[in-house]
Amino acid sequence: MSAATIVSLPDQATARIPKMNFLSKENGLLSWLLTGDHKRIATLYLISITFFFFIGGALAGLIRLELLTPQSDLMAADTYNKVFSMHGLIMVFFFLVPSVPATIGNFVIPMMVGAKDLALPKINLLSWYLYIVAGGMMLYTMATGGVDTGWTFTTPLSTHYLNSNVISAGLAVFVAGFSSIFTGLNFIVTIHKMRCPGMTWFRLPLFVWSNYAASILMVLGTPVLAITLVLVVLERTVHIGVFDPAMGGDPLLFQHLFWFYSHPAVYIMILPGMGVISEVVSTFSRKRVFGYTAVAFSSVAIAVFGFFVWAHHMFIMGISNYAALVFSLLTMLVAVPSAIKIFNWAFTLYNGSITFETPMLYAFGFMGLFTIGGMTGVFLGATGTDIHLTETYFIVAHFHFVMVGGMLMAFLSGVHFWWPKWTGRMYPEKISQLAALITFIGFNFTFFPQFILGTLGMPRRYAAYPPEFQALNVFSSAGATILGVGYLLPILYLTWSLKYGEIAGENPWQATGLEWQTQSPPLTENFPEIPIMDHEAYDYEWLARQQQKEVASVG
Amino acid sequence: MSDSTATANGTLAEAHHEHPPYQRHHFETVSQQFDATNFAMWLFLLTEVMFFGGLFTAYLIMRNWYYPAFVEGSHQLSIFWGTANTTVLILSSFTMAMGVWSAQMKRKGMLLFFLGLTFVLGLVFLGIKSIEWHEKWEKSHVPGLRYSGQSFLNPASDPEVYAEYHDKPLAPDMASKTEQYFFLYFAMTGMHALHMVIGIGILGFMIIRAKAGAYTSGHYTFVENFGLYWHFVDIIWIFLFPLLYLISRY
Amino acid sequence: MSHISPVLWQFLVKWLTNFALFPPEASKIAPQADALYFFMVLVSLVGLTIVVLLIVGFSILYSKKRHPEAVQIEGSTLLEATWTIIPLGLFLIMFVWGALLYFRIYTPPANAMNIYVVGKQWMWKAEHPGGQHEIDSLHVPTGRAVQLTIISQDVFHSFSIPAFRVKREAIPGRYTTVWFEATTPGTYHLFCTQYCGTNHSQMIGDVVVMTPDDFRKWLQGSTSGHSLAQDGERLFASLSCNACHNTRPDARGPNLVGVYGSHLALANGQTVTVDDAYLRQAILNPSQNITQGYAPIMPTYQGQISEEGVFALVEYLKNLDSDYRIQQTLNTTVLPADSEGKAGGQTPAAAKAGGQGRGPGEVQQ
Incomplete structure (x- = not known):
């Protein structure tokens, strides 16, 4: 290893993966399907969300392929509508929402707080099964012809004007919702009640704080989506107007209820990703996160404000001008904590000792792209510019910058960061750095032209578009192929590393979190004995002292 | 092993090795286990509040828009049965609370008695509810499946209700909105009944476990948490009763 | 340039000749909307530059090679306050500016000429007070405030004219209004921007802006005989x-x-x-x-x-x-x-x- 790295691996000639670990403890399919171990459930989640990510990704590829030409020539308009609807539904409910919390969060949160498991292991397993049932229903929806409501289920379109599988899609999302409710509930209980001795709230890693904030949103927001979908399904089957004005319903009621969940949902998606970035930036710059309390409270602030901004999705929908005013102001307020986070991460680098391993590269990607995504969110939060930009490709580009440029980068950063802990082996560094670079370039090529398209007025969800928009669409589609390569690479080399990667040892990154102070992969009960937290989070001096002591005692 | 994971103090470690059989392996102490599950139950009830909250929002908007239809729709409900059911539920909450108390006092016989009573009262509630629903079916007040607005266009055609309330006929457009009322009536009471059915199912399971003495050896967490759920379902009804049955009376 | 394939070459030429960053400004409000838009672009660029400079600068200055030992710093209340208050201030400016624009776009002047618009799957129908009916097009004069009263007959639609920077949802069961004053004669895109089912992308049309004289002629030429x-x-x-x-x-x-x-x-x-x-x-x-x-x-x-x-x-x-x-x-x-x-x-x-x-x-x- 060169000087410009912090990676410290055990001697490869003698190092072995510990014989007893959570992966090797029991064998056989049943030992996985009936497990209560949070790390095994996280592994199940990792496999399942990767599966759905690639389905959603393939659908995205179809969308970009269709948009190469202005006419709807590859697919009929009807098919295109189904493709983008399924892309949205799968990516939002089956990838983004569970990605960091249910996968990485599930794996590390109990270790971070110094517990043996989540508070409710059976509920944790139940939430994975609910996810699988929901996923199965979604695949069934797709196999039997798909659904073309868009992921937003807009009424009365979804309740009375379409004859695709709205009911099975709605119920799939309903079930997936309960999966995320149970995950969030489990996290909150664990963080409140399972912290090890000495682990005060302000010694928690920031990843725990941000997941805690996201869990509050899951627990309070998702039930509203659930009942809304029940009402949609009932309205569709019984033909009574709750949402359809032709039958005496209120179409804006649906919008209010849906966005009451779905706006906080974007914070459910991004907050855990922000937590990953805090961990990664601190570890690879060897410094405590700048302004720990500010970052921690900004997560909570986002969660709280996040509940009171939903109507900014409805500025042009005939809510009163004054309601728009209030919601616009609150939207501006929710943008501030995100800015605080970005600057705190940047200043964490100051006076650090920075190395550039893959997780850090993804984190840099996140910071750049999320800044763009966040700033363009302000364009849409300001009522005046929202009128022109909403419902165009501008908004598509905006949320892809936040969700793909932000969240997916954070997810990949986290997967690489905790991969040695998870599997006990390192991923190959050079090729993964290349993948991070390809992803970043491909991403910008794909989504930046969409900002211009949106400003020019190209509406979203169009199978065919006026020919003058073609050039930018071709750029975007070309970028998507690069992006596709960027996403395929990790799955290849990560799989490869399962067998051939270098042995990682306990703490390859020299990180301070409790999860790094135990063997990799960890024992089923995480720690041989429950740890006592006797230092602040991100205390690298403490870590150095520990290592000195160890050297001294061995020597 | 690195020193970082210093051993917890002796008593904790001891407790870990000599814990009672009902303590799950990942908890350090029984009280931690109790705290955690209890807290989880409260959180779950919070999600339930949000879940019903969506329905109540829809109800409030519709009621505000179509008040006359909601008033006459509510006249179709039997306040007698509604009151009876309210009493049954409040009673069952009392027996449930007594059940929790018996479990805390480790009195198996009493626990079985109170759980059984709660179980029966739950069934009585559902029985009365089904009588009411059946009546709606008979009078064609089931939206989507069997609906007629006759009772509202021409109240005199419904002599029983007419004798009590002397409702004026609703205009046709308003009369058609009574379907919204009954839709919400069925959605809300149906969702509530679904919670009752789940509760009764769990009660049955608890009675079987209680017979084996599962809750009277000091570990009554499950009974206590279920009690919270049961009281919650009861409270939902306390809101539903005036909102659906007593619209013009307060 | 012989080594570039002719298809690609043509494509590049086409792109460069048609390149635009924003649509034509054809209404009175458009320059005002664009002013705010460019202000926001500017703020974003400055913000992005600061973030990128910080990341790149610190990465170079404090890379492990140059700076092998990190110096622990707790944080700084002054800096926290700075990057709370400055963004907040900027966002509030955008909020106020945006709100002024929003109220202008959605508050029609009293003397506006009213045109009724019905959206339905998948067409726009415009009804002029003089009895002229149009489908998937809208003729308006320059120099006169035009108010649209919009409704949908079935599902949500959205009436969008990018060149005017205005857009309003067509909602089933209730009227919405928007207004504009066209400035430059020409033909502009009319889009439905709210997803409305199978042929959503076909629910498009033309907004034809005419001089008042041409418009008068058009009105006379397309009258249906009664108002x-x-x-x-x-x-x-x-x-x-x-x-x-x-x-x-x-x-x-x-x-x-x-x-x-x-x-x-x-x-x-x-x-x-x-x-x-x-x-x-x-x-x-x-x-x-x-x-x-x-x-x-x-x-x-x-x-x-x-x-x-x-x-x-x-x-x-x-x-x-x-x-x-x-x-x-x-x-x-x-x-x-x-x-x-x-x-x-x-x-x-x-x-x-x-x-x-x-x-x-x-x-x-």
Whole structure:
């Protein structure tokens, strides 16, 4: 290893993966399907969300392929509508929402707080099964012809004007919702009640704080989506107007209820990703996160404000001008904590000792792209510019910058960061750095032209578009192929590393979190004995002292 | 092993090795286990509040828009049965609370008695509810499946209700909105009944476990948490009763 | 450039010649909207530059090679305050500026010319007061404020004219309004931007902006022979509205002359201002909108009149300024052919002027 790295691996000639670990403890399919171990459930989640990510990704590829030409020539308009609807539904409910919390969060949160498991292991397993049932229903929806409501289920379109599988899609999302409710509930209980001795709230890693904030949103927001979908399904089957004005319903009621969940949902998606970035930036710059309390409270602030901004999705929908005013102001307020986070991460680098391993590269990607995504969110939060930009490709580009440029980068950063802990082996560094670079370039090529398209007025969800928009669409589609390569690479080399990667040892990154102070992969009960937290989070001096002591005692 | 994971103090470690059989392996102490599950139950009830909250929002908007239809729709409900059911539920909450108390006092016989009573009262509630629903079916007040607005266009055609309330006929457009009322009536009471059915199912399971003495050896967490759920379902009804049955009376 | 394939070359040429970063500015509000937009772009660029400079700068200065030992720093309240207050200040400027723009776009001036727009799967229908009907296109003059009263007949649609920087959702069951003043003659895109089902991407059209002279010619050339108000009058007669709303002392329904714009006391105790939305509600859901002193006997017309029909009735009622015109419709019922000759004398412009000139009168207090 060169000087410009912090990676410290055990001697490869003698190092072995510990014989007893959570992966090797029991064998056989049943030992996985009936497990209560949070790390095994996280592994199940990792496999399942990767599966759905690639389905959603393939659908995205179809969308970009269709948009190469202005006419709807590859697919009929009807098919295109189904493709983008399924892309949205799968990516939002089956990838983004569970990605960091249910996968990485599930794996590390109990270790971070110094517990043996989540508070409710059976509920944790139940939430994975609910996810699988929901996923199965979604695949069934797709196999039997798909659904073309868009992921937003807009009424009365979804309740009375379409004859695709709205009911099975709605119920799939309903079930997936309960999966995320149970995950969030489990996290909150664990963080409140399972912290090890000495682990005060302000010694928690920031990843725990941000997941805690996201869990509050899951627990309070998702039930509203659930009942809304029940009402949609009932309205569709019984033909009574709750949402359809032709039958005496209120179409804006649906919008209010849906966005009451779905706006906080974007914070459910991004907050855990922000937590990953805090961990990664601190570890690879060897410094405590700048302004720990500010970052921690900004997560909570986002969660709280996040509940009171939903109507900014409805500025042009005939809510009163004054309601728009209030919601616009609150939207501006929710943008501030995100800015605080970005600057705190940047200043964490100051006076650090920075190395550039893959997780850090993804984190840099996140910071750049999320800044763009966040700033363009302000364009849409300001009522005046929202009128022109909403419902165009501008908004598509905006949320892809936040969700793909932000969240997916954070997810990949986290997967690489905790991969040695998870599997006990390192991923190959050079090729993964290349993948991070390809992803970043491909991403910008794909989504930046969409900002211009949106400003020019190209509406979203169009199978065919006026020919003058073609050039930018071709750029975007070309970028998507690069992006596709960027996403395929990790799955290849990560799989490869399962067998051939270098042995990682306990703490390859020299990180301070409790999860790094135990063997990799960890024992089923995480720690041989429950740890006592006797230092602040991100205390690298403490870590150095520990290592000195160890050297001294061995020597 | 690195020193970082210093051993917890002796008593904790001891407790870990000599814990009672009902303590799950990942908890350090029984009280931690109790705290955690209890807290989880409260959180779950919070999600339930949000879940019903969506329905109540829809109800409030519709009621505000179509008040006359909601008033006459509510006249179709039997306040007698509604009151009876309210009493049954409040009673069952009392027996449930007594059940929790018996479990805390480790009195198996009493626990079985109170759980059984709660179980029966739950069934009585559902029985009365089904009588009411059946009546709606008979009078064609089931939206989507069997609906007629006759009772509202021409109240005199419904002599029983007419004798009590002397409702004026609703205009046709308003009369058609009574379907919204009954839709919400069925959605809300149906969702509530679904919670009752789940509760009764769990009660049955608890009675079987209680017979084996599962809750009277000091570990009554499950009974206590279920009690919270049961009281919650009861409270939902306390809101539903005036909102659906007593619209013009307060 | 022989090594570049001709297809790619042509494509690049085409792109470079057509390249634009924002659509044409063809309305009075467009430059104002763009000013805010460019301000935001500027702030974003500055913000992004600062973030990138910080990351790149620190990465170079404090890389492990140059700076092997990190120096632990707790944080800085001053810096936290700085990057809380400065973004907040900028966001608040954007908020206020944006809100001013929003109120301007969604508050039509009193003298605006009204055009009714109905969205339905998958077409736009525009109804001019003069009786001109258009499908998937909209002709407007320059230099005159135009207000659109929009409704959808089925699902959500959204009426978007990028060149004007205006957009408004077409909502089933309620009217929304937006206004603009076109400045540059030409043909611009009209999009439906709210996903509305299978042929969403075909729900497009042209907005044709004309000089006032051309527009006048176009109006004359495309007239259907009778104004929208006359359509409404005919509907008023054929639906027998005049059986009750007939201005007689013993009429079962309130007198509708001059009702538009007035404050009306309802049977349920509320007072409403009679506007387009109220008239629509009163026609479709009469029992919730009974005028004080009248019995709830009016049947609902929900499902019996198309949204275009409601527009015609609303336009008729807006311009109803004398008992005489209602009494005429009584004859119309008997002799439909007769009414055309009698009511046709009034030009749309005159009817409009009459409607605008009337002050709000109190009716049925």
